[in-house]
Structures are given as structure tokens and as C-alpha cells.
Amino acid sequence: MRLLVVSVCLLAGCLAQEPHPCSSPPLLSGGLTVTTQNEKLFTVAQYMYDALGRRIRLRELGKYENKTFTFDALLLFREATMYEINERARTCIKRPLKVDFQPMEIPKDASLLAQSILGSSSGPGEGLLINTWVGELPNKGGKYLSTVTEFGCIPVSSVYHTEQFGWMVTSFYNNIIGISDPGQLNPPNYCQDADTKTEEEPADFFSVFLNIQ
Template identity: 30%
Template sequence: MKTFILLLSVIVYTAAQVVQPCNSPPQWEGRVAAGDRQLKFSEYARISYDETDQRVRVIEERDEGSEKDFYDTLYLHNVGLKYQLNLVTKKCNITTLNEPFRTRGVPPFARFLFTGTIGAAGIPNEHFVIQAYEGQFQDGTRFGVTVTYPDCVPVEGTFFTNSSGILHFQ
């Protein structure tokens, strides 16, 4: 009987554990690659992300069909402005930001989906563990994000909005 109660206690304790969202680094830099062969579109960019001051800088190279463009874009969500400099023509456009700042890490209200491994799991230092989360912001925008574990560094993410469609970062 004692064994049964002990076993039941262990099962209840294990089942009661809920994975809590991790805290992603508030500032980081990375590279982004996106493309669509059917639309003959490709984009390569360097991104500097600052969650603390709600700003993002993207230096990108875009190929659309036979046109190639180079941009340096600064999103200043804390003041609601976007500065986009065409690096070829040196023309700078300043526009108002209509979309709110979105964390590219794991929001505290995110729901844990699963843990996985990227790379050769059986070989030391040739893989890393990831965790996937999903959720919805108050304005209805849905998101999914994958981060490394235990460091919580963003690997990829997707936002689904009614106004601007799908935004994917990797």
C-alpha cells in the first residue's frame, strides 16, 4: 500500500509540473534569410534587436525578379517611426509605424508546445535542444516561436496578423 501511495504521489507531482516560458535575451543580433522561388524573391539581412528600447535595425539585400535593392531600416517603436534608407539611391523615407512592437522572444503568456533537437542528437556538441511556444496577443495577432533551451535564444518565429498577413523570421 505504501508503495502504491508513493508511486501515485510521484505521478501526481510529475504531472503537475508545467513548463514556464523562458526569458529571451532583450538585445541580440542575427541574420535573416527569406525567399520564394515562384515569386523570384529573396532577402538576406542582418538584424539588431533591442526589446528594452523597442527598436529594431535591419540591413538587407532584396532580389525581386531582376531588381536588386539594398536597405538600412530602423524601426523605432518607442516613438512610432520607421526610417528606411535606400543604400543605392541614398533616399531616406520616414513613415509612421502602424504595427505595435512585438517581442521576438517568448512572451510570458505563451503556451508551451514541445521540445525537440536540431542536429545530430547522439553526438556531443553537434546539436542543440529547442522549445516551441505559441500564443495570441491582445490585439488578436497569433504567433509561434522556437527558442534554444536553456538559453532561450530565438531560432525562428511567425506572426499572423489580419492587417499585414504573415511575418516570419529565422
């Protein structure tokens, strides 16, 4: 009985601690979905995230304006370059990348909206303690809402507003700390001679979800 009381007190102490802004692990991989308010875009993707090398890889399957697409993109922020990769055809398209790397984190100026339990608190292992934060996007880009786990700062979801799509919702699942095959974050050998498409607008992070051509 005494052990139970101690355990309950420890749990209550953890829940009573005030959440603080945090950074996700520098190496993450898993799955995500992106949906938009205007229902023009829906995509499911596998992602690899390397904050140390500032690299992201996304393999997508989605639908945009009722047309399905597949897309494989490697974003190298230090080189300001994005590779559109076709592994089956062993071809690449190289594009300039115009945005800065944004780490997965809760900015220090974010405000805590709520702490809650995803699932149930009725029994052990039935729920996940999460924190939801709100803030302003850089350069007056509007508001965002991000949810991460209390322990580990693992991303759960993010919501932000764009002029083109309205509210965009990104939901993360099957997150794993680490990357099983870091070589997937390097351009394939057949991309070395890829020509850079400079006649078009540089790619930004959001355009990765639109199967840009």
C-alpha cells in the same frame, strides 16, 4: 564510471525540466531570412535588436515579385518613427511608425508544442535543445509558432500567417548577445533634416520587408 553516471543523471534532469515561456536577451544582433508561402518575398537581413531602447535596425537584400532590392531601415518605436537610410547617397526618408514594440519573447499564454534537439543527440556539441511554442497573435491576427533555444531563449525561427503572403517564416542565424556598434541604432547626422512623409500610410513592421517607396 561514477562521474559518467552523475553527468548522465544531470543531463537527464535538465531534459526533464518543464520548459517555461521566456524572454530573449535585450541586446541581440545577427542574421535572419524571411520567406513566404506564396513565394512573392524572400529576403536576407542583418539585424540589431535593442529591447531597452526599443530600437531595431535591419539591412536587407531580397527579392519581391521577382524584383531584387536592398533596404536599410531603422525603427525607433519610442519616437514612433522609421528611417529609410541610404548610406551611399547620405540621404534619409522619415516615416511614421504605427505599431507598438514587440519584444523577442515567448508570451506567458503560449502553449508548448514540443521540446526537441536540432541536429543530433549522439555526441557532445552535435545538437541544440530547442522549444517550440504556439499561440494566438494579438487582435485575432491568427496563430503563430515560435522556436527558441532552451538555454538563453535565443530565437531560432518563427512562423505566422498573413492575408497578403500566407505563412511567413523567419529563420535566425549567427545570433550574438550584445551589439558591437550601438551607434548604428541612432539616426545618422544627415537624417536630422529629413522630412516626414505623412501623405502616405504609416509604416508597420511587415512593410519593412517590402522595400516600401
